[in-house]
Amino acid sequence: MKRVLKWIGIVIGGLLGVIILAYGVMWAVSASRLNRTYEVTANFNLNIPTDPERIAAGEKLFTIYCESCHDANLAGELFSEDPAFGEIYSANLTGGENGISRRYSDEEIARAIWYGVKQDGSPTVGMPYEFNHGIHVGDMENLIAYLRSAPPVDTNYPPPSYGPMLRVFHTANLFPLVTAENVAMSQPPPAIVSPDDTLAYGAYLSVFCTACHGPDFTGIAIAETPSLWTAVTTWTEAEFERAITTGVLPDGRQMDPEMMPWPSFNLYTEAERHAIWAYLQSLEPVVQE
Ligand code: HEC
Numbered sequence: 298m299k300r301v302l303k304w305i306g307i308v309i310g311g312l313l314g315v316i317i318l319a320y321g322v323m324w325a326v327s328a329s330r331l332n333r334t335y336e337v338t339a340n341f342n343l344n345i346p347t348d349p350e351r352i353a354a355g356e357k358l359f360t361i362y363c364e365s366c367h368d369a370n371l372a373g374e375l376f377s378e379d380p381a382f383g384e385i386y387s388a389n390l391t392g393g394e395n396g397i398s399r400r401y402s403d404e405e406i407a408r409a410i411w412y413g414v415k416q417d418g419s420p421t422v423g424m425p426y427e428f429n430h431g432i433h434v435g436d437m438e439n440l441i442a443y444l445r446s447a448p449p450v451d452t453n454y455p456p457p458s459y460g461p462m463l464r465v466f467h468t469a470n471l472f473p474l475v476t477a478e479n480v481a482m483s484q485p486p487p488a489i490v491s492p493d494d495t496l497a498y499g500a501y502l503s504v505f506c507t508a509c510h511g512p513d514f515t516g517i518a519i520a521e522t523p524s525l526w527t528a529v530t531t532w533t534e535a536e537f538e539r540a541i542t543t544g545v546l547p548d549g550r551q552m553d554p555e556m557m558p559w560p561s562f563n564l565y566t567e568a569e570r571h572a573i574w575a576y577l578q579s580l581e582p583v584v585q586e
């Protein structure tokens with residue numbers, strides 16, 4: 298009996314040792330990646346508009362793509378307080394105290410959004426990149442115009458701290474947490490896409506859907522999002538339109554707006570939603586096992 302206990306003790310002790318060592322290595326890898334600095338070498342020119350129409354276009358972009366994390370007043374919010382992930386605030390984007398619009402030039406704001414590189418060269422952590430990186434130059438100008446026009450809010454958030462789970466995810470590349478690691482610093486930002494070019498515009502808009510539904514729209518297991526191919530290959534366009542504007546599926550089930558952000562898709566024009574549908578229809582369906 299004693300011998301058995303001793304062996305169990307040795308096995309458990311050994312396992313613990315391996316786990317602690319593995320965690321130490323992982324922590325070091327993650328820390329060295331998070332402490333890197335980056336320099337954006339791509340050139341771009343921005344002309345930030347001041348006319349109300351383009352500021353309104355920027356507001357629409359913000360509401361669809363940024364509001365869920367940066368809050369309706371653009372002041373940012375506690376993004377994670379789970380000790381496993383760490384304490385992370387999304388940034389205050391206004392011109393108030395500690396706000397990005399007060400401290401950053403237009404180019405610096407654009408670098409943070411397109412390349413995930415902050416003013417001091419450090420990488421953003423937790424900002425999505427699939428859509429952000431694909432924003433075309435005209436839309437980036439609209440977005441920055443809107444950020445600069447918003448009422449200033451003062452904030453005083455502590456610097457981010459990163460927990461063990463975040464480091465595991467990061468080291469194992471389970472989640473694209475760090476934009477700068479996934480985007481080439483020399484890659485110029487996308488040129489303007491005309492809404493008149495339905496398929497190209499649909500491709501542009503549906504990049505946002507890939508953030509949750511995966512690069513080939515087959516869903517992401519870890520995020521528990523469904524494949525879009527059933528909808529694309531078996532639904533009518535009217536059913537698709539109803540699902541993404543009211544959240545109601547053909548079988549009558551209501552989608553949770555906290556999971557699938559359908560309310561904001563009402564901000565798209567009908568032509569824009571049609572462009573997304575037309576683009577998805579133009580693709581070769583991806584059949585899953
Ligand atoms: C999934 C949540 C999420 C979404 C969506 C999101 N952000 Fe962020 N954003 C964050 C977090 C978290 C940070 C803080 C990152 C850090 O400090 O490393 C941040 C930081 C920023 C920063 C500041 C970076 C810096 O230099 O400190 C800017 C600018 C920004 N976001 C703009 C945007 C814009 C514009 C959009 C929409 C196109 C957007 N974000 C969408 C979570 C998000």
Ligand code: HEC
Nearest residue numbers: 505506508509521522523527528540546552553556557558
């Ligand atoms: C923030 C994550 C997120 C984004 C972005 C997103 N979706 Fe979804 N989507 C979901 C989730 C989660 C579900 C499952 C919801 C449910 O079943 O209750 C879903 C379900 C759907 C469904 C129903 C599929 C089915 O067969 O039941 C369609 C259609 C859909 N999304 C289309 C889109 C389109 C088009 C876009 C881009 C314009 C998009 N989604 C962007 C998360 C997202």
